[in-house]
Amino acid sequence: MQIVARLHGYPPRHNAGAEWMVHSMLRALVERGHDVSVWLSRYTDDREAYDLDGVQVVPLETRLDAASAIRKADVVVSHLENVPSAGAMARGYGRPLAVVCHNTHLPSFRQMASGDTALAVYNSQWMRREAELFFAEYPRSVRPRQELVVRPPVFAEEYRTKPGDRVTLVNCNLEKGGALFERLARRMPDVQFLAVRGAYGEQILPDLPNVEVLDHVSGHEMRESVYSRTKILLMPSSYESWGRAGVEAMASGIPVIAHPTPGLCEALGEAGVFVDLHDVAGYESVIRKLLTTRAEYQLVSKRAKARSAELDPANELSAWCDAMEALAS
Template sequence: MPGVEGGRAPMRIVARLHGYPPRHNAGAEWMVHSQLRALVERGHDVSVWLSRYTDDRADYELDGVQVIPLQSRLDAGSAIRKADVVVSHLENVPAAGALARGYGKPLAVVCHNTHRQSFREMAGGCDLAVYNSNWMKREAELFFAEYPKGIRPGSEVIVRPPVFAEEYRTKPGSKVTLINLNEEKGGRLFGELARRMPDVEFLAVTGAYGEQIVPDLPNVEVISHMCGHDMREKVYSRTKVLLMPSSYESWGRAGVEALASGLPVVAHPTPGLCESLGEAGVFVDLHDAEGYESVIRKLLSDPAEYRLVSKRAKARSAELDPTADLSAWVDAVESLARR
């Protein structure tokens, strides 16, 4: 492998994660994949060691990232021992952190939510904390203010879930779409809206996690979650309006993916969605089914209103270009290895 920028030797990055694309297609995993892909593009060796069993039994590669399923090899600890930097998130932070500390390796933790448990698991053993939004960083500041100075992460960086617009941009379709039918993402409201609007065609994409509330209605098409590389052709090219009536979103990657095509995003105003969508979002409380129906009908029947919202969506997409965030992330990881 060639040397990286500045003539330095490539680093060995080991990520300990529970699931990974293309089999596990949640927003958290696609965010981390984008970050790891950026490290590969800088010239580093990156491998992901999975902690849950899947149907994958052999190593595979995705965009230059080497993925080792649990069925393939069980020596993640040995890989961490040889790593220059360890990366983890969600359920694997305690175990990966213990191994990293035991072997004297710097640990980078990607934080996807503002739950106190997430911050607590970083306390005292995280060299780099990655927050996916400004509001998450503020929440972390409030949490760590309760602890002695040495308990907080050694360094911090904000990396908004990276979405390269050209990978998702397409011409809008005709359907009203929800991605992930679990309760927290709005699966129940989605079914209610489809029943209230039998004249409207709906598209549902089942999620990679959570119990799915799947409506059995003639105007609802249901498809399985898929590799993010397929979302443009199989989902966004068929979508006219994207729904995000989530009870909680720390950011909302799917909404940003939709903005690339100028798709209106009708969302519940969580702090994360308000930050990610900005003025492009059309915000309606998740308990207001009549409000959602009214907005959807307006967007589907009024071309001028649709064009206005679409224009704002494209403008917000351009503002969220991930190049600077990913560069800051790679610089931060490289700094860990030089300590």
């Protein structure tokens, strides 16, 4: 098959969880022998097309015609802001559209239910249940012809390493917990923190002697640059539909302290240590306990590794490939 994805950004320039999820899914199609290309809708510093794990990425700066690629495609894939325009082009050329849904916000569901969607992919069982509520509340919406749950695929062997000694936050914007991270770093000057600049949002990067700031890190470099230096990962997000960074960290048995959003509760399961994002003292208490009590750390680490094994993506990726091939038949 020829599969064309219309997306706004892509690794290694844009390293958000949504883009790495889609890349893992597209890579699985490449491994099945299909031709996969990604056509970007935002300008980047890239002026030439490039290859990432067999996926051909065409930057907007090349000034090549995405519509012509969609016209020749067997299946079109899109997500987030590009769903309306990709859906219009897919409909115009009579091509099936697969939409990957990354959040439960109303615009996402409305775009997915616009009538153009042949396959909707939800990133969690929670999101699928929220979609059911959406269709019940908006009965005139057009339900996708097929629906599938593919949890953001994380291959544990690609992230597994020996944990380091830092308390880490990946993406330091307000919604991901940047303000809490700064308060913790100020309250705990004896603890070493690692702040990783995110792909989006205004970053809160503490200028403190116990905080090291890393620039934006490609997903291919997270194991060596981030997880090999991390002893505890923080995910005090006000909203997460899943929590890919937490799953990546658990591959190495790194404890994850998180705010109990529905997505994070599903992703981390019993391996997660959940503390309300407004409870700064609670976060400090858990961090200190994990740093000073070896038995407690080993227990949480063991649970993290077990949860990582449970989230093997092989079966869900196989179902995704089967569904895409069925669309083109």
